[in-house]
Amino acid sequence: MLHKTNGMFTPIEENYLKALFSLANSNGEVNVNELSKHLNIKMPTVNSMIKKFAEKDLVIYESYKPVQLSPKGKKEAAKIIRKHRLTEMFLVQVMGFGWEEVHEIAEQIEHIKSNNFFDKMDELLDYPQFDPHGSPIPDKNGKVINPHFIKLSDCKLNDNVIIKAISDSSNEFLLFLNSKEIHLGNKAEITGIETYDKTFTLKFSRNKTEVFSKLVCDKLLVQKIE
Amino acid sequence: MLHKTNGMFTPIEENYLKALFSLANSNGEVNVNELSKHLNIKMPTVNSMIKKFAEKDLVIYESYKPVQLSPKGKKEAAKIIRKHRLTEMFLVQVMGFGWEEVHEIAEQIEHIKSNNFFDKMDELLDYPQFDPHGSPIPDKNGKVINPHFIKLSDCKLNDNVIIKAISDSSNEFLLFLNSKEIHLGNKAEITGIETYDKTFTLKFSRNKTEVFSKLVCDKLLVQKIE
DNA sequence: ACATAAAGTTAGATTATTCTAACTTTTATT
DNA sequence: AATAAAAGTTAGAATAATCTAACTTTATGT
Ligand SMILES: [Mn+2]
Ligand SMILES: [Mn+2]
Ligand SMILES: [Mn+2]
Ligand SMILES: [Mn+2]
Numbered sequence: 452m453l454h455k456t457n458g459m460f461t462p463i464e465e466n467y468l469k470a471l472f473s474l475a476n477s478n479g480e481v482n483v484n485e486l487s488k489h490l491n492i493k494m495p496t497v498n499s500m501i502k503k504f505a506e507k508d509l510v511i512y513e514s515y516k517p518v519q520l521s522p523k524g525k526k527e528a529a530k531i532i533r534k535h536r537l538t539e540m541f542l543v544q545v546m547g548f549g550w551e552e553v554h555e556i557a558e559q560i561e562h563i564k565s566n567n568f569f570d571k572m573d574e575l576l577d578y579p580q581f582d583p584h585g586s587p588i589p590d591k592n593g594k595v596i597n598p599h600f601i602k603l604s605d606c607k608l609n610d611n612v613i614i615k616a617i618s619d620s621s622n623e624f625l626l627f628l629n630s631k632e633i634h635l636g637n638k639a640e641i642t643g644i645e646t647y648d649k650t651f652t653l654k655f656s657r658n659k660t661e662v663f664s665k666l667v668c669d670k671l672l673v674q675k676i677e
Numbered sequence: 678m679l680h681k682t683n684g685m686f687t688p689i690e691e692n693y694l695k696a697l698f699s700l701a702n703s704n705g706e707v708n709v710n711e712l713s714k715h716l717n718i719k720m721p722t723v724n725s726m727i728k729k730f731a732e733k734d735l736v737i738y739e740s741y742k743p744v745q746l747s748p749k750g751k752k753e754a755a756k757i758i759r760k761h762r763l764t765e766m767f768l769v770q771v772m773g774f775g776w777e778e779v780h781e782i783a784e785q786i787e788h789i790k791s792n793n794f795f796d797k798m799d800e801l802l803d804y805p806q807f808d809p810h811g812s813p814i815p816d817k818n819g820k821v822i823n824p825h826f827i828k829l830s831d832c833k834l835n836d837n838v839i840i841k842a843i844s845d846s847s848n849e850f851l852l853f854l855n856s857k858e859i860h861l862g863n864k865a866e867i868t869g870i871e872t873y874d875k876t877f878t879l880k881f882s883r884n885k886t887e888v889f890s891k892l893v894c895d896k897l898l899v900q901k902i903e
Numbered sequence: 904a905c906a907t908a909a910a911g912t913t914a915g916a917t918t919a920t921t922c923t924a925a926c927t928t929t930t931a932t933t
Numbered sequence: 934a935a936t937a938a939a940a941g942t943t944a945g946a947a948t949a950a951t952c953t954a955a956c957t958t959t960a961t962g963t
Contacts, residue, residue, distance in 0.1 A: 463920070484940055496921055498942060503919095515928060515941060545771065546797050556791045565782050571772050689950070710910055722951055724912060729949095741911060741958060 462562035465531045466490065467500050469561075471510065471520050472528035479525075480517035529593035534569050535561040536582035536589075541572045543583040550583040551625035585616020585635050585672060600672035604649060604665055610641045612673035619670045631661055638676065688788035691757045692716065693726055695787075697736065697746050698754035705751075706743035755819035760795050761787040762808035762815075767798045769809040776809040777851035811842020811861050811898060827901075830875060830894035836867045838899035845896045857887055864902065 460468065470489050474481045483501065487494045505512040509524035520528060538557040542548040548556075563569075573579075580596070581587055589595040600615045614637045617624065628634075642660070643652030649665040663671070686694065696715050700707045709727065713720045731738040735750035746754060764783040768774040774782075789795075799805075806822070807813055815821040826841045840863045843850065854860075868886070869878030875891040889897070 461919080482940075483942095492920090493922060494941065495923085495943075499920085542794075546801065548793075548797065552793065556789065556794050559789050559791070560786070563782065563785050565785070567774075567778065568768075568782050571774065575772065687949085708910075709912095718950090719952060720911065721913075721953085725950085 459564075460527070464500075464504075465562055467497075467504070468509065468520075468524060468528040469531050469535070471518065472525065472532060475520065479519045481519070482517050486518070526593035529589040529595055530591075531561055532595075533589040533591070533593070534563075536586060537569055537572050537576070537579070539582045539584070540576050540579050540588070544576055544579075545572075549625075549629070551622050551629065553583060554620060581616070583635075584620045600674055602669055603651065603663075603671040603673050604668035606641055606673065606675065608641055608644050611638065611676045612641070613638050613676055614671055615674050616672040617670055618672055624670060627667075632659075633661070685790075686753070690726075690730075691788055693723075693730070694735065694746075694750060694754040695757050695761070697744065698751065698758060701746065705745045707745070708743050712744070752819035755815040755821055756817075757787055758821075759815040759817070759819070760789075762812060763795055763798050763802070763805070765808045765810070766802050766805050766814070770802055770805075771798075775851075775855070777848050777855065779809060780846060807842070809861070810846045826898035828895055829877065829889075829897040829899050830891055832867055832899065832901065834867055834870050837864065837902045838867070839864050839902055840897055841900050842898040843896055844898055850896060853893070858885075859887070859897075 467486075467490065470486055471481050474485050474489055483494055483497055486501075487497045490497065501510060501512055501518050504510040504518075504524065508521055509527065511519045511521055535557045538560045539550075539553040542553040542556060543550055579588055581598075585600070587596050587598055598615070602618075603612065603614075606612060614633065614635055616635065617628070637655060639653040639655045641651055642654045644650070645652075649668070651663050651665075651668050652660060653663065654660050693712075693716065696712055697707050700711050700715055709720055709723055712727075713723045716723065727736060727738055727744050730736040730744075730750065734747055735753065737745045737747055761783045764786045765776075765779040768779040768782060769776055805814060807824075811826070813822050813824055824841070828844075829838065829840075832838055840859065840861055842861065843854070863881055865879040865881045867877055868880045869888075870876070871878075875894070877889050877891075877894050878886060879889065880886050
């Protein structure tokens, strides 16, 4: 048989690639230990997969050093993240799921082998730039834009902001936001900042004011307006 | 660890179950050999899976005899077929795919583990009874209705029929029907039957008459009207 | 009925992914 | 610097799904 040449990965390999992409620090490095914890797979297993990836030139790797996705690996990872985020957007916009329901399903659908399928989603959604949690959707070539949103907690008194994304998409946080009826795109003015504990008061409209702890404000990514 | 109790199958097991369901003859029996050919998996491999299925009470099996799905196995198979057919309908109706494009994608999506996902499809499609090829969609409990459509080739001169389903969903046949602009739901009158070779002439409307070979008429399933 | 062919089974090997236990290297702490 | 802890590796085994080769049973065709 001819040796495998092209970019066809198993769902398992795809999950490793995504994890490597997400966990990369500013130098693009990932510790085997972090990867192991993130994937909930023991270190020796992760170690063998890393070695396999090094063979396939998906990562740059030397024993006892952190791993780094190669340009090729980064591109492949971004393509899978694209499928994940497109799927989440599709599930919310077309199928009517809540943003707290989509991650688990997208985690599976991202592995479907059919470019047509994801192209059709893209078309139906009119080529969205962001997923339902405000994360950017990589393009078909694996290029990701960096929208440089800022943390709400880094804003000043009287700033006017739009909520653009969240840095924690856990069920608990999403359900918390649901309970306060906070959605991406909401505009608000910062009408108070408690200096003692950095609690923010936000005025969304005449009849809607909310008080958020620093914990929450750290997770809300915004853009200033005006 | 506790032993696995409930109905959670691997995609591979699900494909075996579906194949057993589809290949069953009138007595519900399937030969290992047919199964092997259908799945494109060698007989010894199929043999071991059958034995595993027998352990799990999904099939009734004795050495050197044909296999039979148990009631439990039949129910599980029908649930997967339900997901396959719902998906095909969704891909055509909601996403705008052609009926010749959906099978391969559905073959993968049928394995997604999320009842919510398929329930949402069902709801969006308003609880369809048939897939895009006219095959009945089993209900949530694995119950399948038998619509007893008849072969066009079994109809008589001057019969009026509606095309309800096709018994061959191969790409070639679907593209042939596309080229003639034949769709499910089309009505026609049989205006001619060549006795020599059973070629049918069908009048679809004032300006549309088609001549179909017996090969084609055998694959078109219809309902008589009036 | 006997021989051959077809279908089905068993045995043993292979690949992918995972684990635990034991070992090595690197990092942190006294 | 010595030691302990953490991180990383290696070795060896397990499971699921697959294969080929060899064997057995059943069916078929004279
Ligand atoms: Mn997600
Ligand atoms: Mn995944
Ligand atoms: Mn199909
Ligand atoms: Mn399938």
